[in-house]
Amino acid sequence: MSALAYDGLAMTGRQLRRVRNNPGLAILTQIMPINMLLFFGYVFGSALAMPGREYRAFLVPGLLAATAAGGVMTGMFQAAQDTHRGVADRFRAMPVSRAAVPLGQAAADLVVTALGTVPLLLVGLAVGWRIEGGAVRALGAVALLLLFRFACTWAGILLGLLSRSEEAAGQLGASTFVLPLLSNAYIPTGNLAGWLRALAEWNPISAVTSALRGLFGGSPVPHGAAWPVAHPVAGTLAWSVLLIALCAPLAVRRYARGER
Amino acid sequence: MTSTYAVLSEGLEKRFGRVHAVRGLDLAVAEGTVCGVLGPNGAGKTTAVRLLTTLLRPDAGSARVAGFDLVREPAAVRRAIGVTGQDTSVDVDLTGRQNLRLFARLHRVPDPAARADELLERFGLTEAAGRCASAYSGGMRRRLDLAASLLRRPAVLFLDEPTTGLDPASRNRIREAVRELKERGTTVVLTTQYLEEADQLADDIAVVDRGRVAHTGSPARLKALIGTHAEAVLADAAELPRAAAVLDRLTGARPVLDHERATVGAVCADPTLTLPRLVRELDAAGVLLLDARLRPPTLDDVFLRLTGDAPVKEIAA
Numbered sequence: 001m002s003a004l005a006y007d008g009l010a011m012t013g014r015q016l017r018r019v020r021n022n023p024g025l026a027i028l029t030q031i032m033p034i035n036m037l038l039f040f041g042y043v044f045g046s047a048l049a050m051p052g053r054e055y056r057a058f059l060v061p062g063l064l065a066a067t068a069a070g071g072v073m074t075g076m077f078q079a080a081q082d083t084h085r086g087v088a089d090r091f092r093a094m095p096v097s098r099a100a101v102p103l104g105q106a107a108a109d110l111v112v113t114a115l116g117t118v119p120l121l122l123v124g125l126a127v128g129w130r131i132e133g134g135a136v137r138a139l140g141a142v143a144l145l146l147l148f149r150f151a152c153t154w155a156g157i158l159l160g161l162l163s164r165s166e167e168a169a170g171q172l173g174a175s176t177f178v179l180p181l182l183s184n185a186y187i188p189t190g191n192l193a194g195w196l197r198a199l200a201e202w203n204p205i206s207a208v209t210s211a212l213r214g215l216f217g218g219s220p221v222p223h224g225a226a227w228p229v230a231h232p233v234a235g236t237l238a239w240s241v242l243l244i245a246l247c248a249p250l251a252v253r254r255y256a257r258g259e260r
Numbered sequence: 261m262t263s264t265y266a267v268l269s270e271g272l273e274k275r276f277g278r279v280h281a282v283r284g285l286d287l288a289v290a291e292g293t294v295c296g297v298l299g300p301n302g303a304g305k306t307t308a309v310r311l312l313t314t315l316l317r318p319d320a321g322s323a324r325v326a327g328f329d330l331v332r333e334p335a336a337v338r339r340a341i342g343v344t345g346q347d348t349s350v351d352v353d354l355t356g357r358q359n360l361r362l363f364a365r366l367h368r369v370p371d372p373a374a375r376a377d378e379l380l381e382r383f384g385l386t387e388a389a390g391r392c393a394s395a396y397s398g399g400m401r402r403r404l405d406l407a408a409s410l411l412r413r414p415a416v417l418f419l420d421e422p423t424t425g426l427d428p429a430s431r432n433r434i435r436e437a438v439r440e441l442k443e444r445g446t447t448v449v450l451t452t453q454y455l456e457e458a459d460q461l462a463d464d465i466a467v468v469d470r471g472r473v474a475h476t477g478s479p480a481r482l483k484a485l486i487g488t489h490a491e492a493v494l495a496d497a498a499e500l501p502r503a504a505a506v507l508d509r510l511t512g513a514r515p516v517l518d519h520e521r522a523t524v525g526a527v528c529a530d531p532t533l534t535l536p537r538l539v540r541e542l543d544a545a546g547v548l549l550l551d552a553r554l555r556p557p558t559l560d561d562v563f564l565r566l567t568g569d570a571p572v573k574e575i576a577a
Contacts, residue, residue: 017354021355090343090408
């Protein structure tokens with residue numbers, strides 16, 4: 001096994017153990033979307049033109065995409081901890097592959113996300129969401145979702161490594177919850193003013209939401225949507241690859257350089 | 261070329277913006293010895309350790325650690341060294357056991373689990389092995405830190421103020437571990453603010469002041485150079501000059517007067533000066549003496565003697 005694979009695997013194990021020792025944040029980030037599904041679905045949904053059950057089914061893919069985008073926050077948080085705490089010095093003064101720590105973090109996050117999404121799917125099924133597109137398309141949806149999460153985590157890792165302190169990363173990370181508000185995750189974008197609609201549809205979360213809605217079955221693409229929403233699978237792939245290609249090498253370089 | 265020096269640095273420099281933390285550090289540590297790097301806060305000790313352990317890149321100068329060039333062969337240096345930093349350098353979100361197993365795995369130790377348990381036992385952490393390091397006391401964390409540095413035997417071990425802020429029992433445990441390591445042939449570079457610690461542990465002491473090595477030598481040589489500190493406390497500060505004249509004559513050094521505490525002190529290089537003689541001479545001079553003592557030199561005395569100045573408390577770097 002190559003040194004990077006071996007060290008990366010050890011670091012993945014490290015992150016998974018950290019989450020197991022302190023599961024608070026991981027549990028909280030998975031409970032949030034369930035609360036939002038119930039709150040939006042039953043409270044806000046009652047004021048919308050869309051029937052309640054239909055709105056809840058509409059919400060589930062949006063919440064999945066929004067939760068995946070939460071990888072930015074989790075990534076920032078963990079990377080800031082990792083670079084500002086003394087343990088980073090030990091890793092850097094050891095003969096460990098430079099990319100192993102961020103890679104392990106991103107890989108472990110994928111495992112946690114895959115497990116953590118299951119409760120949201122179950123609650124979604126209980127309140128009216130259905131998988132109508134068949135097993136293959138559903139698996140494709142899950143794969144896309146995880147790919148997007150992986151990309152968001154790398155973006156978060158880069159931002160976390162660039163942050164000046166754990167606190168700064170925590171504050172900036174927490175503010176990322178507004179990102180899904182300006183997308184089609186919670187509302188249809190068709191009625192938004194022209195420029196606002198363009199902004200919302202070029203939000204990567206919109207492409208992912210549309211891809212999930214399409215693959216799980218159901219809603220057609222709205223008329224006149226921007227390219228990433230009109231071609232949501234390609235759009236999601238493009239956004240994800242772009243984020244990874246941009247953020248992962250920069251994050252690895254930043255971590256390797258060290259000097260705080 | 262095989263060097264007999266485990267650490268050999270020449271003219272190492274490091275600046276942080278306008279702070280010139282290390283300015284021309286020349287350090288030579290012979291293989292198998294313990295070198296005490298002694299200096300006050302802000303003298304550049306930590307920066308020196310971070311440079312020598314590849315955590316910082318020097319702006320100028322060169323160094324070889326365990327025979328490898330610091331700048332050109334950092335990976336080889338990392339394979340040869342162990343480091344315990346001043347901050348906790350273990351993962352506080354992992355248990356003691358998880359920490360040691362992880363580091364053992366990363367070091368490619370043959371049986372990580374067994375090696376981890378062995379070191380937990382050796383550092384008295386077996387009972388606490390299953391708890392998160394964040395719940396450890398300062399002394400326990402430092403012991404875990406040291407254990408993590410010893411999972412595979414390093415050729416050179418760097419310890420940055422390993423006993424600062426610890427209770428006496430933990431302090432002794434760490435000091436014992438350093439002595440054991442030395443017996444097994446590991447070269448140890450440890451920084452400290454305590455002269456007494458350097459005296460007990462080190463074969464050689466490098467006094468660092470303002471980013472430079474101001475003096476090197478054995479503890480005995482250093483102490484002989486500094487001598488003991490003679491001090492007299494008077495009833496009346498007005499009599500200080502008279503007492504100072506006595507101290508001047510006995511020690512041959514310039515006495516330092518403290519009017520507020522009516523105290524006069526001087527460093528004495530003469531080993532034959534005894535307390536009874538000091539008291540007799542002061543009494544004979546007719547000063548009202550409340551207290552007198554001869555005490556071993558402190559870090560302040562070392563700096564007073566070597567640099568002609570009290571240690572400067574600069575920004576810690």
